[in-house]
Amino acid sequence: MxxxxxxxxxxxxxxxxxxxxxxxxxxxxxxxxxxxxxxxxxxxxxxxxxxxxxxxxxxxxxxxxxxxxxxxxxxxxxxxxxxxxxxxxxxxxxxxxxxxxxxxxxxxxxxxxxxxxxxxxxxxxxxxxxxxxxxxxxxxxxxxxxxxxxxxxxxxxxxxxxxxxxxxxxxxxxxxxxxxxxxxxxxxxxxxxxxxxxxxxxxxxxxxxxxxxxxxxxxxxxxxxxxxxxxxxxxMEPELENLKKQINKARVGNQIELDISVYQAYFSWLRVRLLEQILQEILNRPYRLSYRRFHQFDRWVQRAQTGAHYALHPAVWVWRRDDRLVFLPEAATDASLDPVSLEPEGEFELPEFGLRITVELLPREAVEFTRDRTVEFLDAAQLEFPLLLRRWQPGDRFVPLGMSGSRLVSDFLTDRAVRGPEKRQVPVLVSGHRIVAVLGQGIDDRFKVKENTKRVLKIQVERI
Incomplete structure (x- = not known):
């Protein structure tokens, strides 16, 4: 033998x-x-x-x-x-x-x-x-x-x-x-x-x-x-390679955004592989998803409304944003990230926040207001520089545009249907000890551009 x-x-x-x-x-x-x-x-x-x-x-x-x-x-x-x-x-x-x-x-x-x-x-x-x-x-x-x-x-x-x-x-x-x-x-x-x-x-x-x-x-x-x-x-290897390409296209900064129609177009075996590949990308290690867990998640996708969230893994959250599924690491929702200083001019690449922010000082007459939520305009004379960018924290308050009294940032976000992990990762812009803007959601009324404003700070936010 x-x-x-x-x-x-x-x-x-x-x-x-x-x-x-x-x-x-x-x-x-x-x-x-x-x-x-x-x-x-x-x-x-x-x-x-x-x-x-x-x-x-x-x-x-x-x-x-x-x-x-x-x-x-x-x-x-x-x-x-x-x-x-x-x-x-x-x-x-x-x-x-x-x-x-x-x-x-x-x-x-x-x-x-x-x-x-x-x-x-x-x-x-x-x-x-x-x-x-x-x-x-x-x-x-x-x-x-x-x-x-x-x-x-x-x-x-x-x-x-x-x-x-x-x-x-x-x-x-x-x-x-x-x-x-x-x-x-x-x-x-x-x-x-x-x-x-x-x-x-x-x-x-x-x-x-x-x-x-x-x-x-x-x-x-x-x-x-x-x-x-x-x-x-x-x-089936060629199909698995196509999944990897799909995930690469869906990556936005430290998260992965996938159209629900794309997810549902795959038959169940490939949906499991797709989720495993996403988890592997985020966790940076191989991961096997049980079919029991997959079926639970699949049922959630079918009934979830915008703003609903789901813990696919203890370290990975998923939330539904309109017709997309957004996968992000638990760390991305951590409010303990160190604040970042922003000077009145320049472009700031902030991968830890998943953002690129462009800050520009303009004369009042050069400003064209739009409904674009990625752009905010503030009265520069009311600001103390450098500004600080950080995650919002429990107890944070500001005065929403058009209101006279302050509100908790947490309640403000809930009213705007921002919930779950998406809510926890929303950044705020701080001048001195006051919040001047909840980025992507609105500015503080005290810092809005008025008739007598001479210089305007334009802040443009882009996700990376």
Whole structure:
């Protein structure tokens, strides 16, 4: 069996063109059995494959001394094989907390990010990982239990940008047999036996039950299913590229604005992919949207009125503005952004506010009033410079145009049907300690242009 695994490995790598000759390849080695076997197989065939190997190890900072010993074990293994070695330490717990992820999700994302960094820094063609056929079957069952769509049934990809899985054909039993015959040392992770984790319950309870009680081989059947779905997803790649182009066209500053008619024109599978791409753009990391969450959002889109808002993700808001859906990061609604000073002349690019503001001093006779909400005119003599631009804050008051008494900015915006995340991100312009304008909504009556005004400050606002 040992020789058959060796040659099956070489055949699988060549048939699927997983490794380019004469280019270095990274090997992700945790110290566990699967990655150690992968390293030995690649090292055995490296002359035949014409490939130089780098041993790579990620320390997750989760298991204290055990994790330190894993790192030392892999470093020593690389030295024994006379291979270059690199390691990186990750704060998985902190990342999970700050990004509202499980430890497993955070660890997966940080590992892949580090693999891509190594690829670029070391000039690697890719990083090889030790995923095998049993991992594939367990992943598919996990996704079926937790809820998934078609793309989720593609499972672990054989190849993706920067990553390859040369052991994806092999069964765990074959890998164990190879390690035993070769007398390979490896590290045991006690968490692999912890039944709190769904993957372990699937591995140690569900899979044996399917084999013993139902008499079929779940690994082979599920692996075949994943390959069929991967072919279908590959067929749909051109449509996915079109989605990315659509999102690029819809980006306005730090938010994405999409016509509802465009969103609804796609069939449901592509609408899910569209939302995932939008979330990935805003969150700056891959994101899988559950079909349950998608259907909830889809129903909201059908009934939402202008001004309605929806939390598609804890860090991403959506609100309906007329016939458009506006997606923006939670941070874009943060009132704590530092104020920005505006001088009486100039153009100011303010990406943190998603605005470009042009300020110009004009003589009174040069002013032509319009109903354009992107332009405000103020009596320059009443202003103290520099003006300050900031988000409105609870308790802010001003005197709306045409009124004699002050109102809370919050109430003023609500009356104008500005709600949800759109409301929280509205900027105000401040002179001294007084609000002179709620940008895009109206100016303070005390600063309006009057008959005796001689100089006018023109403020033009453009979203970027």
């Amino acid at each position: 040992t020789r058959s695994l060796e040659h099956a490995f070489l055949r699988f790598v060549n048939e699927n063109r997983l490794i380019e000759p004469n280019r270095p390849l990274g090997v992700a080695v945790s110290g566990g059995m699967d990655s150690v076997v992968l390293l030995h197989l690649l090292n055995q065939w490296r002359a035949r494959l014409k490939v130089h190997l780098y041993v790579l190890h990620v320390h997750h900072g989760l298991r204290g001394q055990e994790a330190d010993e894993d790192l030392l074990f892999v470093e020593n293994l690389a030295e024994q094989l006379c291979l270059p070695f690199s390691s990186a330490r990750m704060d998985v717990r902190g990342y999970a907390r700050s990004h509202r992820l499980s430890l497993e999700e955070a660890g997966h994302l940080l590992r892949e990010q580090q693999f891509l960094r190594w690829r670029d820094e070391l000039g690697l063609q890719a990083v090889a990982t030790g995923h095998h056929a049993d991992d594939q079957a367990e992943t598919l069952l996990m996704r079926l239990i937790q809820g998934t769509g078609i793309e989720g049934l593609a499972g672990i990809r054989l190849k993706k940008p920067g990553l390859v899985r040369p052991l994806l054909f092999a069964r765990r039993s074959e890998i164990q047999h190879f390690a035993l015959r070769r007398g390979l040392a490896y590290r045991e992770d006690p968490s692999n036996r912890n039944m709190r984790f769904l993957r372990n319950r699937i591995r140690h309870r569900l899979m044996p039950l399917l084999r013993e009680e139902f008499g079929f081989d779940p690994e082979s059947n599920l692996l075949h299913l994943s390959l069929v779905v991967q072919d279908w997803v590959a067929f």
